[in-house]
Amino acid sequence: MSSEVKNEMFGKKRVAIVGAGLTLFRRNLKETGKELSYEAAKMALDATGLELRDMQSVVMGSAPDAFDGVHMKGEYLADGAGAYNKPYSRVFVGGGTGVFTPLAGWWHVASGQFDTCLVVSEEKMSSCYPHPQFAFTTIFDPILERPIGMNLVWIFALEMHRYMHKHNIKKEQIALVSVKNKRNALDHPCAQLGANITVEDVLNSEIMCWPVQRLDVSPTSDGAAAVVLASEDVAKEVTDNPVWIDGVGWCIDSTHWTNRDLYYPDYVECAARMAYKMAGIKNPPKEIDVAEPYDPFDYKELHHMEGLLLCKKGEAPKLTAEGVTQRDGDLPINPSGGLLGVGNPIAAAGTMKVCEIFWQLRGEAGKRQIPADPRTGLAQAWGDLMQYGSVIVLRR
Amino acid sequence: MSLEKIINPLNVRHWLGDMEADYVYTLGVAGERFFKEIKENGRIMGAKCPRCGIVFVPPRMYCEQCFAKLEEWVDVGKKGVIHTFTIATIDVDGSKLEKPVIYALIKFEGAHGGLIHKIGETDTVSIGMKVEAVLKPPQERKASINDIKYFKPTE
Amino acid sequence: MSEVAIVGVGCVGFRPITPELSYKELMFEAAVKAYEDAEGINPRKDVDVFVTCAEDYLEGFSIFDEFVPDQLGAALRHLFTVSGDGMLGLATAYMLIKTRQFDTVVVEAHSKASDILTYMDIVAFGLDPIFNRPLGGHPYYVAGMEMQRYMHDTGTTVEQCAQVVVKNKKNAIENPYAAYGSNITLDQVLCSDICFHPLKKLEISTPADGCVVMVLASENAAEKLTNNPIWVKGVGWCTETPNLETHDWTRAEYTRLAAEMAYKTAKISNPWKEIDFAEVHDLFAYKELQHIEALKLCEYGEAGKLTEEGITSLDGEFPVNPSGGLLGMGYGLEASGMQKLLEAVLQLRGEAGSRQILDAEVGLAQAWRGIPTATGVVAVLSNVK
Amino acid sequence: MSAKIKNYPGEALETKDVKEGKVPTEKFRPKAKFAWSAGIAMSRFLEELKNGKIIATTCSKCGRIMVPPRIYCEKCYTPTDGWTYVRDTGVINTYSVSFLAADASRLKEPIIVAIINLDSASEGMGIIHRIGEVKDWKEVKFGMKVKAVWKPPEERVGAITDIKYFKPIRE
Numbered sequence A: 001m002s003s004e005v006k007n008e009m010f011g012k013k014r015v016a017i018v019g020a021g022l023t024l025f026r027r028n029l030k031e032t033g034k035e036l037s038y039e040a041a042k043m044a045l046d047a048t049g050l051e052l053r054d055m056q057s058v059v060m061g062s063a064p065d066a067f068d069g070v071h072m073k074g075e076y077l078a079d080g081a082g083a084y085n086k087p088y089s090r091v092f093v094g095g096g097t098g099v100f101t102p103l104a105g106w107w108h109v110a111s112g113q114f115d116t117c118l119v120v121s122e123e124k125m126s127s128c129y130p131h132p133q134f135a136f137t138t139i140f141d142p143i144l145e146r147p148i149g150m151n152l153v154w155i156f157a158l159e160m161h162r163y164m165h166k167h168n169i170k171k172e173q174i175a176l177v178s179v180k181n182k183r184n185a186l187d188h189p190c191a192q193l194g195a196n197i198t199v200e201d202v203l204n205s206e207i208m209c210w211p212v213q214r215l216d217v218s219p220t221s222d223g224a225a226a227v228v229l230a231s232e233d234v235a236k237e238v239t240d241n242p243v244w245i246d247g248v249g250w251c252i253d254s255t256h257w258t259n260r261d262l263y264y265p266d267y268v269e270c271a272a273r274m275a276y277k278m279a280g281i282k283n284p285p286k287e288i289d290v291a292e293p294y295d296p297f298d299y300k301e302l303h304h305m306e307g308l309l310l311c312k313k314g315e316a317p318k319l320t321a322e323g324v325t326q327r328d329g330d331l332p333i334n335p336s337g338g339l340l341g342v343g344n345p346i347a348a349a350g351t352m353k354v355c356e357i358f359w360q361l362r363g364e365a366g367k368r369q370i371p372a373d374p375r376t377g378l379a380q381a382w383g384d385l386m387q388y389g390s391v392i393v394l395r396r
Numbered sequence B: 001m002s003l004e005k006i007i008n009p010l011n012v013r014h015w016l017g018d019m020e021a022d023y024v025y026t027l028g029v030a031g032e033r034f035f036k037e038i039k040e041n042g043r044i045m046g047a048k049c050p051r052c053g054i055v056f057v058p059p060r061m062y063c064e065q066c067f068a069k070l071e072e073w074v075d076v077g078k079k080g081v082i083h084t085f086t087i088a089t090i091d092v093d094g095s096k097l098e099k100p101v102i103y104a105l106i107k108f109e110g111a112h113g114g115l116i117h118k119i120g121e122t123d124t125v126s127i128g129m130k131v132e133a134v135l136k137p138p139q140e141r142k143a144s145i146n147d148i149k150y151f152k153p154t155e
Numbered sequence C: 001m002s003e004v005a006i007v008g009v010g011c012v013g014f015r016p017i018t019p020e021l022s023y024k025e026l027m028f029e030a031a032v033k034a035y036e037d038a039e040g041i042n043p044r045k046d047v048d049v050f051v052t053c054a055e056d057y058l059e060g061f062s063i064f065d066e067f068v069p070d071q072l073g074a075a076l077r078h079l080f081t082v083s084g085d086g087m088l089g090l091a092t093a094y095m096l097i098k099t100r101q102f103d104t105v106v107v108e109a110h111s112k113a114s115d116i117l118t119y120m121d122i123v124a125f126g127l128d129p130i131f132n133r134p135l136g137g138h139p140y141y142v143a144g145m146e147m148q149r150y151m152h153d154t155g156t157t158v159e160q161c162a163q164v165v166v167k168n169k170k171n172a173i174e175n176p177y178a179a180y181g182s183n184i185t186l187d188q189v190l191c192s193d194i195c196f197h198p199l200k201k202l203e204i205s206t207p208a209d210g211c212v213v214m215v216l217a218s219e220n221a222a223e224k225l226t227n228n229p230i231w232v233k234g235v236g237w238c239t240e241t242p243n244l245e246t247h248d249w250t251r252a253e254y255t256r257l258a259a260e261m262a263y264k265t266a267k268i269s270n271p272w273k274e275i276d277f278a279e280v281h282d283l284f285a286y287k288e289l290q291h292i293e294a295l296k297l298c299e300y301g302e303a304g305k306l307t308e309e310g311i312t313s314l315d316g317e318f319p320v321n322p323s324g325g326l327l328g329m330g331y332g333l334e335a336s337g338m339q340k341l342l343e344a345v346l347q348l349r350g351e352a353g354s355r356q357i358l359d360a361e362v363g364l365a366q367a368w369r370g371i372p373t374a375t376g377v378v379a380v381l382s383n384v385k
Numbered sequence D: 001m002s003a004k005i006k007n008y009p010g011e012a013l014e015t016k017d018v019k020e021g022k023v024p025t026e027k028f029r030p031k032a033k034f035a036w037s038a039g040i041a042m043s044r045f046l047e048e049l050k051n052g053k054i055i056a057t058t059c060s061k062c063g064r065i066m067v068p069p070r071i072y073c074e075k076c077y078t079p080t081d082g083w084t085y086v087r088d089t090g091v092i093n094t095y096s097v098s099f100l101a102a103d104a105s106r107l108k109e110p111i112i113v114a115i116i117n118l119d120s121a122s123e124g125m126g127i128i129h130r131i132g133e134v135k136d137w138k139e140v141k142f143g144m145k146v147k148a149v150w151k152p153p154e155e156r157v158g159a160i161t162d163i164k165y166f167k168p169i170r171e
Helices: A003-010 A033-048 A073-077 A097-110 A133-139 A152-167 A171-185 A199-204 A232-238 A266-279 A298-307 A316-321 A338-342 A346-362 B028-041 C023-037 C086-098 C119-124 C141-154 C158-173 C186-191 C219-225 C253-266 C285-294 C303-308 C325-329 C333-349 D015-019 D039-050
Strands: A015-022 A058-061 A088-092 A116-124 A207-210 A222-231 A243-252 A290-292 A376-383 A388-395 B014-018 B022-026 B045-048 B055-057 B072-075 B079-090 B096-107 B115-119 B130-135 B148-153 C004-015 C049-053 C079-082 C104-111 C194-196 C209-218 C230-239 C277-279 C362-368 C375-382 D025-028 D033-037 D054-058 D082-086 D089-100 D106-118 D126-131 D145-150 D163-168
Touching: A003 A243, A015 A033, A015 A097, A015 A232, A015 A346, A033 A073, A033 A116, A033 A222, A033 B028, A058 A097, A058 A346, A073 A088, A088 A097, A088 C086, A088 C230, A097 A116, A097 A222, A097 A243, A097 A346, A097 A376, A097 A388, A097 C086, A116 A346, A133 A152, A152 A171, A152 A207, A152 A298, A152 D089, A152 D106, A171 A199, A171 A298, A171 A316, A171 A338, A222 A232, A222 A346, A243 A266, A243 A346, A243 C079, A266 A298, A266 A376, A266 A388, A290 A346, A298 A316, A298 A376, A338 A346, A346 A376, A346 A388, B022 B028, B028 B045, B079 B115, B079 C141, B096 B130, B096 C141, C004 C023, C004 C086, C004 C219, C004 C333, C023 C104, C023 C209, C023 D039, C049 C086, C049 C333, C079 C086, C086 C104, C086 C209, C086 C230, C086 C333, C086 C362, C086 C375, C104 C333, C141 C158, C141 C194, C141 C285, C158 C186, C158 C285, C158 C303, C158 C325, C209 C219, C209 C333, C230 C253, C230 C333, C253 C285, C253 C362, C253 C375, C277 C333, C285 C303, C285 C362, C325 C333, C333 C362, C333 C375, D039 D054, D089 D126
Parallel strands: A058 A088, A058 A116, A290 A376, B115 B148, C049 C079, C049 C104, C277 C362, D126 D163
Antiparallel strands: A015 A222, A015 A243, A088 C079, A116 A222, A207 D089, A243 A388, A376 A388, B014 D033, B022 D025, B045 B055, B045 B072, B079 B096, B079 B130, B079 C194, B096 B115, B130 B148, C004 C209, C004 C230, C104 C209, C230 C375, C362 C375, D054 D082, D089 D106, D089 D145, D106 D126, D145 D163
C-alpha cells in the first residue's frame, strides 16, 4: 500500500502506539490520582525511550468526578499526566472512556497537529466513601429515576435478564466468562481478582440483583494506564514494532434507555462498523485475531462480542462453551483477564485493554501471550446508560 | 424549537436534588510523607528534582516539568516570604465574614512553589512580608495542611 | 482542501435564569438555530461527529454525556464529551476535520447555572483536596491573590481594572445575547464591596444561562453549507499547572502558550496589526488585562493603560470584548469560550448590529476555565480564507 | 514490554486500615445542591401524574407516541406536535430482583424492579418502576401484564413516585 493511500484511509497521518504503562489495580491504593497518572505515564514513556519533553500533546481519560471527589478532575490531574505547559484536554464518555481516550489521542496525531500524544487514563474510586455506589446513584435522571431508589446493578440486571430471555441463555453459560477471565487474570501482574473459580462458585455466590450474582461482577478499583502515540515517522524512529491504530469508532444511543430493547447493543455495532470501515475489515471474526471487549459483568463480554459482530446474535455463549474464546482458542477474548479479573478502575480499565492488545500484538504479553501470533486486535469499552460504545482496531 | 412553551409561571416546575457523598482522600506517597514530617517533626520539606535542580514545595512524587522521580527531600525551614495575598471578606455562601481572612502564598528560600495558607496575628499584610509557620501543638496534629494554624509575621 | 470553517451558529440566552426550559430543551433550541443557520443541515444524516463540552458538577449528574444526544439529533450517532470549555470543543472539531475522516462536526456547550444552588461550593470542590481545600473559605480568594500580584508586578491600577467593567457592561447594552448590560460609572465600580482585596464585587462576572451550538465543516463541505464561512485560521490550547503553589501568579502563561500555537498556525507575527478585535476571558476584570498581555496584543503591564485610554473600547483602535464580555453577557460556565466565538463569528459576518466593528477581517477569541484552573484556549478566525 | 517489567507501581492499602483511620486521610463532603428546571415536557408530565394520568408526546412524522414525553422526536429531529394520555397498564419487558439498596447495603425484602412497556404508547416505550403485590418474586414473568397502583390523590405531589408501583393483573 502506498503511504498516500494509507493516509487517506487512516487519517492525514497514520498513528501508532509505541509504548504502554499500567499501575496495579487494587481496591485501595495509597497514591493520589495525580501520582497514579504519573506512574502509568512514566512507565509508558520509559518503554519508548522518549522523554516528557518529546510529548507534544496530552489527553486524559477519567470517568465521573464523583469517584475521585474533585470537580473538574481533568484539570486537577493535569500535572500527573505530564500536561505541564502542553496542549491538554480530557475526554469523558462514562465507562466507554478508557478505550475512547486513545481514540482522542489518535485524532491529535492523525490530524497532523502533533507528532506525539501522551494518553493517560486514571480512576481513584476508593475516594468515594464508603462505597462508589454513592456516586453511581447520580448517573440517573433526577426526576424519572433517582426517586425510585435506583442502584447501578439494577440496570445491568435488567439488561442481562432481557438478553437471557431473548436468546434463552442460562446463567451457567454466562458464568463461564467469569471463570475464564478470573483465571486469565492469574497471569496478570496488576490483577486485583485473579482466581481459579468454578461455574458452581458463580452460581452459588450471593445474589445482588437477580440475575446478577457477586461473581458475575467486576470490583471497584484504583488504578491508571497510559499509552504513547506517535505519527508514522516518529514511530519508526523509536521502535521496530509499532502497533498501528487502523480503526476508530464510537457511538452513543438515545438517553431514553427504557425505550430501547436492551437485548442487543446497537450502539456497539454502530461504533464497530465505523472502526471496521476505516480499518478495511469486512469479516470481523476472520480478521480479528484477539479481542478485549468490555466485561464489567460476565454477560457483557457475550453481549459485546455480538455487538462487535464477532459472532451472530445469541451465539456468544456457545462459542464460550466450546472454548473458542480461551487464550488458545480460535478467537481469544479478554486474555488479560478483563475487568472481571484485573479490576475495574473505570477509565484505566478500558485503557488496560488497549495496553493488552498492544502487548499481545508485539508478542510481549508473557504468560498471557496467545499462541496464535496475532496481527490484528480490538479493544472495546461501553458506557453511560447502556448507550455508549468505543472501539479501537490495532494492527502490527 | 419546540412548538409549545410554558406561558403560565405557576406551571414552571423545579426538581430538587444533590450530588453529595462522603469522600476520604489518601494523602498520596509524597503527601503522606510531607504531612508526617510536619506532624512528627514540625518540619516543612521540599523535594529536589535530580535533573532540573528545582526544589518543589510542597514536595511531589515527580517533577511536573521533566517527570523525574523526586527522592531527595530537603528541609526548607518554617520561615518564608509572602509572594501574594488577599483579604477575603465574604464566605463561600456569599455572607459577610465576621472577621476577614487573609490568604497568602508563602514562598521558602531556594524553593519553587510554596504553601497557600492563612496569615494570623496581624491585620496588615504586604507582598514581601516575612512570615513563619505557627504549628498546632503536636498532640493536635493530624497530618493535614491544618496542622499549620497559620503563618504570622516574624517581626 | 484542508481548511476548517464555522458554517452555522445558534445561541439561546444568555439570561440570569431560564426556569421555563430544561437544560435539554435549552440545548435543543440552540441546536435547531445552528442547524438552520447552516442551510438547514439535518443532524440525523449530515453531521459526522458531535462534540459536547460539559462538567458533571455543573450539571448535577455523574456522566452528563448520557443526557446529551437526543436534543442534538445525535441518538445512535457519533458523539462524545470533552470535559472542558466549549473552545476545547472547537479545537477538537478542528483536529477531527483535519484528519480528513470527517467533514461536518457540531460543537455544543451550555450553562444551566441557575440549576445550581451551591455554585461556589462546587468551585471549591475543584481545589486540591489535600493541600488547598481543607483551608476552607470562598474559592475566589485565589483570584484576589492573583490580582494582587498582577497589580504589584505590572503597576496596573485599581481604576484601570474597574474601567474594564465600565467598558464591558456598556458594550453589553448593545448585545441582545447579554444579560448584564449597564451604564455603570467608574465610581460605582470603585465603590463596590471589596470581596477579596483588591478584587471588588462588580469586577466579578455573574453566571448566566445559555447555550451555543456551532457547526464546523471542511472546506469542501463548507461551500455547500454557507455563503459566509468563518475560517478557523489557527487554534491553540495549553494547560500550565493545576498546582496553585507553582502557578505563575502574574502572567497568564497558559494563554501565552496557547496564543503562540494559534498564531503559528494562523501565520500571525504581529497580532496587534493583523488582528482587528479580540474577545478575551473576563471572568474577573483584571483577567481581561492579563489576557490581553498574554495574547501579545501589547507589552506586559500595558493593558491597563490601553483600557484607560479607550483603545480597547468599541470605538477604539483595538476593540476588546465588543460583546460585553462575561462581565456584560454573564458567565456561561463551559459555554464561556463559545460566547467569545459567537461574537467573533457575528462580527466577522457583519451581523453584530450596533456593535459592528467596521471592516473586521480577523478576530481572536480566548477562553480560560476559571478558578482554580490554568487552562487556556485561543482561536484566530477570519472571513477571508 | 509487559513481560519484561517486573514491578508495577502502586502501593496497596487494606480497606480496613483506611476505614479505621490507620492511614492518614483528608475527609470532605461537598455541598452540591441543585434545582433542575423540569422544563416543558417534564413539568406537564409531573402535573399529569398528580392527576393520576400518564401523558405522552407524539410525533406526526414517524407516528410515535413517546413516554416519558419529550418536546423533540429524537428519531426525526422535529418538535413533537401533540400530547396524548397513555394507559397506566403495560407488560413487563424485563425485570430484576434487587437485594441491594442504593447504598449497596443488603435489603431484607428484595425490591422488584422492571421496565414496563406501557399499553397504548408506541411499541417498546418502557418506563422503569417497581413491581409490588407479588408474594414471591419468582412469580414475576416476562410479558406479565401490570397496572399502576397510585397513591391517593391527596398524597400525590407530581412525582414519578405518585405511582407507588405496578402490580400484576389478570386479563
